[in-house]
Amino acid sequence: xxxxxxxxxxxxxxxxxxxxxxxxxxxxxxxxxxxxxxxxxxxxxxxxxxxxxxxxxxxxxxxxxxxxxxxxxxxxxxxxxxxxxxxxxxxxxxxxxxxxxxxxxxxxxxxxxxxxxxxxxxxxxxxxxxxxxxxxxxxxxxxxxxxxxxxxxxxxxxxxxxxxxxxxxxxxxxxxxxxxxxxxxxxxxxxxxxxxxxxxxxxxxxxxxxxxxxxxxxxxxxxxxxxxxxxxxxxxxxxxxxxxxxxxxxxxx
Amino acid sequence: xxxxxxxxxxxxxxxxxxxxxxxxxxxxxxxxxxxxxxxxxxxxxxxxxxxxxxxxxxxxxxxxxxxxxxxxxxxxxxxxxxxxxxxxxxxxxxxxxxxxxxxxxxxxxxxxxxxxxxxxxxxxxxxxxxxxxxxxxxxxxxxxxxxxxxxxxxxxxxxxxxxxxxxxxxxxxxxxxxxxxxxxxxxxxxxxxxxxxxxxxxxxxxxxxxxxxxxxxxxxxxxxxxxxxxxxxxxxxxxxxxxxxxxxxxxxxxxxxxxxxxxxxxxxxxxxxxxxxxxxxxxxxxxxxxxxxxxxxxxxxxxxxxxxx
Ligand SMILES: Nc1ncnc2c1ncn2[C@@H]1O[C@H](COP(=O)(O)OP(=O)(O)OP(=O)(O)O)[C@@H](O)[C@H]1O
Ligand SMILES: [Mg+2]
Numbered sequence: 432x433x434x435x436x437x438x439x440x441x442x443x444x445x446x447x448x449x450x451x452x453x454x455x456x457x458x459x460x461x462x463x464x465x466x467x468x469x470x471x472x473x474x475x476x477x478x479x480x481x482x483x484x485x486x487x488x489x490x491x492x493x494x495x496x497x498x499x500x501x502x503x504x505x506x507x508x509x510x511x512x513x514x515x516x517x518x519x520x521x522x523x524x525x526x527x528x529x530x531x532x533x534x535x536x537x538x539x540x541x542x543x544x545x546x547x548x549x550x551x552x553x554x555x556x557x558x559x560x561x562x563x564x565x566x567x568x569x570x571x572x573x574x575x576x577x578x579x580x581x582x583x584x585x586x587x588x589x590x591x592x593x594x595x596x597x598x599x600x601x602x603x604x605x606x607x608x609x610x611x612x613x614x615x616x617x618x619x620x621x622x623x624x625x626x627x628x629x630x631x632x633x634x635x636x637x638x639x640x641x642x643x644x645x646x647x648x649x650x651x652x653x654x655x656x657x658x659x660x661x662x663x664x665x666x667x668x669x670x671x672x673x674x675x676x677x678x679x680x681x682x683x684x
Numbered sequence: 685x686x687x688x689x690x691x692x693x694x695x696x697x698x699x700x701x702x703x704x705x706x707x708x709x710x711x712x713x714x715x716x717x718x719x720x721x722x723x724x725x726x727x728x729x730x731x732x733x734x735x736x737x738x739x740x741x742x743x744x745x746x747x748x749x750x751x752x753x754x755x756x757x758x759x760x761x762x763x764x765x766x767x768x769x770x771x772x773x774x775x776x777x778x779x780x781x782x783x784x785x786x787x788x789x790x791x792x793x794x795x796x797x798x799x800x801x802x803x804x805x806x807x808x809x810x811x812x813x814x815x816x817x818x819x820x821x822x823x824x825x826x827x828x829x830x831x832x833x834x835x836x837x838x839x840x841x842x843x844x845x846x847x848x849x850x851x852x853x854x855x856x857x858x859x860x861x862x863x864x865x866x867x868x869x870x871x872x873x874x875x876x877x878x879x880x881x882x883x884x885x886x887x888x889x890x891x892x893x894x895x896x897x898x899x900x901x902x903x904x905x906x907x908x909x910x911x912x913x914x915x916x917x918x919x920x921x922x923x924x925x926x927x928x929x930x931x932x933x934x935x936x937x938x939x940x941x942x943x944x945x946x947x948x949x950x951x952x953x954x955x956x957x958x959x960x961x962x963x964x965x966x967x968x969x970x971x972x973x974x975x976x977x978x979x980x981x982x983x984x985x986x987x988x989x990x991x992x993x
Binding site: 435436439440442443446450517518521522523524525527528 | 737
């Protein structure tokens, strides 16, 4: 294992992030604030409480998850797609590193960035609502696992994508709907029974439920199921990454 | 000199079945400069990409200082530096950071003195803190070289290092290559400029259609294949070549004031004495004579044409 190389990739990627630090933060912070205004203030004035939790606070875990997932995906997919696009991938391919080092470097950096932004969103939300985190360790665990698994997923998208349209396609067409329908802004129990059943096929439901449990002790599905679900998703992404590694799919001609 | 790069029957078929390398075998000795000449699409870049790990070989074997590029790729690649044909750089990154990145990627610990040495050698030190997008094309090319040298490789591949580079920079590039050779770095470069191969290479290889047509020491190659031309200038323009001289296959210059005789330097006799005698007997008087050695370019063109025929 070439740790120096992993560090080099990680540092280089983080440097890109910090070079555009303000831009990287401004858009998630502004959109979170908008969500608070729209959902928290407008809808919250009618809903008031969900399962005994103030609605403004209730949506915080979902908002963090929404941001973290999209950020992890976009950072990781862009991170590996960009070298393919501008041609600097030649250096990764000719370096004395295996695919494992490439994955660790890029996914590690993307997960860190997403984590960073997730924490900023959390801090932002503290300005809007009062929150007590009941299970801080579980909260951190869910956050880290989500960052890593979705960064892995983003990495796969970045390898797969042949153009910028494809790079946007999966996040836009699949991830955003799944996250919105995953109970970010409501409890699954508020849905009609049919939709409750359908929701159970949405993997994001499990993540948000688990994350929300860490905050408030509320759960749409048992927290262990949530953990299993995210573990399963991570394993799935790892398997896909391993397959790419073995076949050189879309990287090495 | 020990062999540092051993290529055996290397084949590469791209997806879709196109065979870009049709069994290339080549041994390169430590410390030599070898120039690969070949027309567009000959397979030069494919050969380099396959050795460096950018594409995977269909069959064949490559060893770098005894390390197989497949089974022992880490050891093999640590020894190799690659300057690609296309300029590919992160536009917003600072020069020095991309060079540091390359060094780290190849597993070498941070060494600011080494980086400074490389950047100074390539006249990039003053630009070290500029983002790459602010550099000129020639500077970008040098950044690519700096990146390739960042881990102090023993074998350096230069894929058309002087394509689209002005005369001065080309000379600079040649100096850099000579410098590296002095340090014992083995250099494999591809080029379309035959003068380049002529100027800096120890050996020359000619590739066409995925086959290595020949590899030879430059001097030997030129001597073996070399033709010389004798230009005989006449005092009076000549309307037509006299029949008595027809056996020499002379050609006339456009203004008809000179005839050109092509002869083989390899031949036992060049036939020059005979020709000059015959010219005198034909009643022509000479103003001047000069000879010219044919260049690698002619050799190259002849080879590639022969192959096509
Ligand atoms: N990724 C690829 N997929 C399919 N065919 C390819 C690919 N890369 C190169 N080729 C083909 O392989 C052949 C050799 O290409 P290569 O780039 O090695 O030539 P070259 O000698 O470097 O030419 P040039 O002097 O123009 O750089 C060409 O016919 C090219 O079209
Ligand atoms: Mg080429």
